Amino acid sequence: GQQLNQSPQSMFIQEGEDVSMNCTSSSIFNTWLWYKQDPGEGPVLLIALYKAGELTSNGRLTAQFGITRKDSFLNISASIPSDVGIYFCAGLTGANSKLTFGKGITLSVRP
Amino acid sequence: NAGVMQNPRHLVRRRGQEARLRCSPMKGHSHVYWYRQLPEEGLKFMVYLQKENIIDESGMPKERFSAEFPKEGPSILRIQQVVRGDSAAYFCASSLTGTSVRDTGELFFGEGSRLTVL
Numbered sequence: 001g002q003q004l005n006q007s008p009q010s011m012f013i014q015e016g017e018d019v020s021m022n023c024t025s026s027s028i029f030n031t032w033l034w035y036k037q038d039p040g041e042g043p044v045l046l047i048a049l050y051k052a053g054e055l056t057s058n059g060r061l062t063a064q065f066g067i068t069r070k071d072s073f074l075n076i077s078a079s080i081p082s083d084v085g086i087y088f089c090a091g092l093t094g095a096n097s098k099l100t101f102g103k104g105i106t107l108s109v110r111p
Numbered sequence: 112n113a114g115v116m117q118n119p120r121h122l123v124r125r126r127g128q129e130a131r132l133r134c135s136p137m138k139g140h141s142h143v144y145w146y147r148q149l150p151e152e153g154l155k156f157m158v159y160l161q162k163e164n165i166i167d168e169s170g171m172p173k174e175r176f177s178a179e180f181p182k183e184g185p186s187i188l189r190i191q192q193v194v195r196g197d198s199a200a201y202f203c204a205s206s207l208t209g210t211s212v213r214d215t216g217e218l219f220f221g222e223g224s225r226l227t228v229l
Contacts, residue, residue, distance in 0.1 A: 042115070042220030042222050088154070
C-alpha cells in the first residue's frame with residue numbers, strides 16, 4: 001500500500017531556531033497536507049498543497065509540494081515553545097478523500 | 112459553531128466486550144471519516160461514510176468492526192468482542208463535501224476516543 005515516510009521520529013531544537021521536516025513517498029500524491037497534533041488532541045491542519053512545485057506559507061510555517069509529487073517539506077521559522085507537538089504529513093490521491101498519513105515527527109523546543 | 116464532537120473521550124473495556132464510539136460532525140457536514148491511531152503511529156484510514164451510506168470501508172477490519180451514519184444522530188463506530196490489539200485512539204473527521212478535502216484540504220478532526228482493552 002501507499003506509505004509516507006517521515007524521519008527522524010523526534011527532533012529537538014532550541015527556541016528561536018528554524019527547523020525543516022521532510023516527507024517522502026514511493027507513490028505520487030496529488031494533494032499534500034501537513035497537520036499538527038497536540039497531546040490528547042486531534043490533528044489540526046496547518047498547510048495544504050495542491051500543485052507540484054507549489055510553495056505556501058502560513059505565518060512562520062512554509063511548505064512545498066515537490067516537483068515529482070513524491071515529497072514535501074515543512075519549515076518552521078523562529079520556533080517558540082508552543083510549536084511542540086507531533087507533525088504529520090498526509091497525502092491524497094485521485095478523487096477520494098482517504099488520507100494516507102506518515103508516522104509523524106515529534107518536535108521538542110527547549111526554552 | 113461546534114467542531115467535531117466525539118464521545119466518550121476515554122473508554123475502558125475488558126476483552127470480549129463491545130465498544131461503541133460516537134461522532135457528531137461539524138454542523139452542515141455530511142461526510143464522516145474514521146481513522147485509527149496506534150501509539151507512535153500515524154493515523155490509518157478505516158471508513159468513509161455519507162449520511163446512511165458507506166462510501167469506502169477499505170480500511171476496516173473484516174470482522175468485529177462496523178460503522179454507520181444514520182439519517183438522524185451521530186456516526187457510530189462499533190467494535191464487537193474487543194481484543195487488546197484494538198486499544199488505540201479512534202479519530203473521527205468530517206468534511207463539507209466528498210471532494211472538499213481534495214479541493215480545499217478541509218477535513219476537521221475531533222479530539223478522539225481512546226479505547227483501552229484490559
